[in-house]
Amino acid sequence: RPGTGREDSSAPGPPSGAAGRSPAPCAVCPQLPGKKDLFIEADLMSPLDRIANVSILKQHEVDKLYKVESRPSLSASDQFCFLVRPRIRTMRYIADIINADKMSGRSRKYKIIFSPQKFYACEMVLEEEGVFGDVTCDEWSFYLLPLDEDIISMELPEFFRDYFLEGDHRWINSVARALQLLNSLYGPFSKAYGIGRCAKMSYELWRDLEEESEGEGQGRKPEIGNIFLMDRDTDYVTALCSQVVYEGLVDDTFRIKCGSVDFGPDVTSSDKSIKVLLNAQDKVFSQIRNEHFSSVFGFLSQKSRNLQAQYDRRRGMDIKQMKNFVSQELKGLKQEHRLLSLHIGACESIMKKKTKQDFQEMIKAEHSLLEGFDIRESTSFIEEHIDRQVSPIESLRLMCLLSITENGLNPKDYRSLKTQYLQSYGPEHLLTFHNLKRIGLLTEQSAGDTLTAMESKVSRLVTDRAAGE
Template sequence: MPGCLSSRLLDLKPQPPGPTHTPVGAGALPGRKDLFIDPALMPLLDRITGSSVLKKHEVDKFFKLDGKHIPGGCEQRFFLIRPEESMVKIVADSLNADKACSFRRKCKIIFTPRKLFCCDTILELEGVYGDVSCEEWECDLVPVYDDVLSMEIPAFFRDFFLEGNQCWLYTVAKSLCKLQSIYGTFGKVYGIGRSAKMVNELMEAFSGDFEDGTNGKGNNWSLFLIDRDVDFVTPLCSQVTFQGLLDDVFTIKCGSVEFGSEVTGSEKNVKINLGSGDKVFAEICDQHFSNVFGFLSSKAKTLQASYDKRHGMDIRNMKDFVANELRMLKQQHRFLSLYIGACEVIMKKKMKGDLKEQLKVEHALFEGTDTKRCISYIEECINRQCPLPEVLRLLCLLSVTEGGLLPNDLRNLKNHLLQSYGTEQLLTLANLRRAGLLADQQPLETMGKLVADKTVGKAVDVSNVTSSHLVLVFFLGGCSFSEIAALRFLGRSKGYRFVVGTTALTNSPRLLEALMDA
């Protein structure tokens, strides 16, 4: 687990990353080395450790591992990658390119969070197994916010819920056991779904492998394990909180967002961490988007009033103002300016996409009324060739809320979609069916049913579950910012403290793109 893990809800103190918490820290060979990084891991690495820390481990240069071979460089090369076939092949191609030039160097592949058996197989098939050493970097739960821990494994959703690959369950169970060893054993564990049951069984099997570092004085807390396929409706809905829309439009990566020229007003991009140090974001992140402009306007007036009070100050008071308040006011003003610019971009993009009409259609789906109007709207989106993930989102939402589609309606929509977006989308539609997002309506199926039969069971009231007031809710397959906002609201209403854990932070485009094969 990263040494920088910090969450006030778990009473953790920030710690600088130690030598084993950086990918090149544990067992690193002495001497200068180049580090090639899987592009998907760059936000994660930036969150955990900066370039200055890696420089201390004699990392000379950083490169994005994009398939282009870079000749020359240091005599040592480290490759930081996920255990994915495509990434291993890129590394093998780089090693073979060196061999073709008769250039010999020491190479090491660092797999995170673990190496899979298939990786060795690929290295053998590519003829480079003996030319490289391998290590694992167990980067488990990363604190992206004070109350959110993410494993940053977006592949979990497709691997488990579509392909039935259970390789990540071991990683999840081991991470949760590590969490218990640091902060105390979970008083009670609840789960719903197939992967939740498997993770719980693995946790019980691992229980003897981890010592209790709290000496029995750890947190009295509970764990909820929730499969993503238990509730597809929530991530398929349009997000209406500021943070949710920020993610939809700009994409939040590992707790950070990057704004381009349309927000900053200059050619230079600005990247900011959306953490607890940003008081402006902390106040607006979970607000309904319609309320954000008013809040930012009010905040701007308050900041201006704070600036204006410097007028008429004597030298002593002015010195105190500059030393204690001015820097904070300038920082808040900077954030305020960026968020106002982001709101303007969100308004332009969402209004262009007819957000109000989409919300009306979604409300009709939830109420189980006017299904024909909803189908007509989806057909209209197909005719306008709206972005495919948006069309698939509405189609899947219709299927899930209606407990499946009438065979004739499904056939017509499917043919309509294939004619507009191409027959290559057949694989995507097949994947949606396998994952349970698209289905035929069965006889005697209850209309307007939001959740599939697999979730039917005895409802659980949190107040009857735990007296600890500290609950870890872990989503297997991804969690949306809408769900995080809902849990924060529930915590404030009921007096509980929720920590959200997830295999990855997701939204409807990322959820559906994981199933797209065209």
């Protein structure tokens, strides 16, 4: 996060657009003159939409848009452009399309745009499939995407799984280049602090890149004081606790993707879904995003009354005042009224969902786990939660929180909870338990384990320091 947040108006704002070294896809499109079909990977649709919407793509002669993994219908286009993540399965998907065209005798031009970078393994797959010579490759290396006044995201959904579960370090380079970009935009950082192996590797690679580039931002006045790099596995607890502020509950219920959310018919009170951008420009959202959910309804109710009072002012206006009201205020009031209606609808949907999940009881159980009291009672609540099949994700989250706070489950509880979960939600989750165990989120205590969770964490930090890590 550049700057210190909303409270500091002098803090540097995020770069406009997606910041990176390579051109956006709409800038690459002219390299394929004429009509073309564009295939986009699902998790790149939202980032692309923040930069180049459909109308802009149409201006660059993009005829049809396809979602990667869906088979295109008969296309008359002589050119296919693929905007994809560097994934093996996606390369096979592209190769299948090209080979199918070859079999049918159809000749086209194919261009693959990798984001954020191209990996050698992808080229190897294309070569194995016999299509490497048929494609041209490019990169859309956007490293930072501004989502709000004080939030910049790398939009790398695979990072956690790849690094922490699979031990794959391929995204470290992207993190280092994002740091290099920030450094060039805002001048050198005063100090950098980090905790965790990933943070250390990212920092060291970034320093190497700075030395190679001879410090592009060194001549600039520093606008960022300190930068903090923290591995996610140093604090799983925060991510596992229930959200209690409005923005967090919106994310839990509707899933915020790339700074926007899709509100369905249950929120819009119509048969249509609406995509809403959630940032500081939304005057209603900006005032309630960090508020405890219990106080949000009261605020929205007061806001509704204030809006109505502003509408009522027009009754005593003369013609000149009415003209000014319509030209200067009415549009803003209508927009605010629309947003207010959406957020009230969202609150009602959240309330319905959380009532079904016994939200208050869940919060109570979490507090007990965090404080280390009534563990047996909390375990019973988790068992009941599983047996009632309230939510597979919520059940796993509670089990992981129990495991972390207790430094692993005792073998009897682990087997019992695992068995109940598999019986309730299906044996296909065996792999889930295996992965959670590998990553350290849901573990079984070994014989002789007596350390508390805090003692174990402190011991680990001391060990890391002694090892120079």
